[in-house]
Amino acid sequence: MKKVITYGTFDLFHDGHYNILKRAREYGDYLIVGVTGENYDIGRGKLSVHDSLAERIENVKKTGLADEIIVEEYLGQKIGDIIKYDIDTFVIGDDWKGKFDHLSRYCNMVYLERTKGISSTQIRSEILTTYSIGIITDIVDDNQLVKEAGTLNSFRVTSVYSDDVETAEEFQKKYEGVSAVANLDEFFAGTDIVYIRCATEKRAAFIRKAITQKKHVICDPPFSFSLEEQKKLYQLAKENNVILMDNVKMVYIHVFNQLLWMTQGGLIGDILSFQCSISRNDRDRKNIFYDLLALGLCPMIKIMGGEYDNVDIQISKDSEGIEFASLDFKYESGRVLINVGNKVRVRNQLEIIGSSGSIKIDGNWWRGSYFELDDPEADEVEIYNTNYHGNGFKYLLKAMADMLANGRIDTMGLFQDESLKIIEIVEKVKEKETTES
Ligand code: C2G
Secondary structure, three states: EEEEEEEOOOOOHHHHHHHHHHHHHHHOOEEEEEEOOOHHHHOOOOOOOOOOOHHHHHHHHHHOOOEEEEOOOOOOHHHHHHHHOOOOOOEEEEHOOOOHHHHHHOOOEEEEEEOOOOOOHHHHHHHHHOEEEEEOOOOOOOOOOHHHHHOOOOOEEEEEEOOOOOHHHHHHOOOOOOEEOOOOOHHHHHOEEEEEEEHHHHHHHHHHHHHHOOOOOOOOOOOOOOOHHHHHHHHHHHOOOOOOOOOOOHHHHHHHHHHHHHHHOOOOOOOEEEEEEEEOOOOOOOOEEEEEEHHHHHHHHHOOOOOOEEEEEEEEEEOEEEEEEEEEEOOOOEEEEEEOOOOOOOOOEEEEOOOOEEEEEOHHHHHOOEEEEEEEEOOOEEEEOOOOOOHHHHHHHHEEEEEEEOOOOOOOOHHHHHHHHHHHHHHHHHHHHOOOO
């Protein structure tokens, strides 16, 4: 018996898919079809998939062409499958031509011509609503949003606004497809979602304007230096039925949720100590102390909660602002130390000591690609990691797409009360900065 295998996402099943399965079958007596699992697609950055795994499997099954259906769960699985199922021929469309040549060591490798004029991407763009995103910025940098949004079928970055017209024009030149709009009302009229990444002092006013024009908002945290103001912004967002979301990508990435699961679920026991350090590596932006602080506080609030007994704030500053700060929190259960280096460079790291295990990340922990768990019982260090693509923006956008589809406006990545706690601390540090001058 000759066995054939082929793989695919098979999203929004169409004739192209049917044709390749039919032709693949002709290469043998038994056809195995590998359908990509959701985690595998998330890991390879393919977040645009519309149908669930169950639906995609069901559609392949309905063709009656597959003798067996398996799920492709990780990169590199294909070789193991060829060996396990004793495959004679591997078939794939010629959009992958050359990419799988290394498999010819294990079995026959056949690339078949794709069916012309049809694709899942095209169907998705026909059936899905596309949201226009506009960026409000004061620097010529998109934080990778343009590229990341482009990989999802439901978002396009279409316009940019800056108080400084030249900046917007430079931005337009740098990012294809993004038009500079000089008039703010005109800018809002052409967008569904606004991404605000300007100086902290200006954010709240832009958020307010965007919300009153019924635009959903993603904004770099902190939204403002005032807790009261941020509360009002949330109230306004609620009244206008729009999303107001922190641009904190970390909370949308799998590995960070694994870390939360472990710490919140008591898997490392009681948390005795939490420490994290963050410093600037973005040379283009001058003073981003409060942005770093907000980001640094995020895992603390998520893991330790917001109910600390007291905080001791040490800052060192020069004429341009805070260059370094150290925040020492006392919680009932343990101690928390957050170090933020704006001009002073500190080693980026995060360490959590629990009564029955500890967790460590060396390097840019907010990128959330891995963590180490030191398990005293197993007496070894285990590494947890997940793949993700780009800087994480598409994972945040995917969460937003789900919220829009489900008609939800409250974010569950970073909850409103968590974001408000962060602002409460930001406000304290700002107060200290002002009183010490
Ligand atoms: N296909 C085709 N004609 C089309 C569209 C797709 O012949 N018009 C083929 C593809 O070449 C592929 C199969 O149908 O062989 C499944 O296509 P996708 O669902 O787009 O799968 P893809 O995401 O390319 O996954 O491990 C995953 C596989 O490597 C491919």
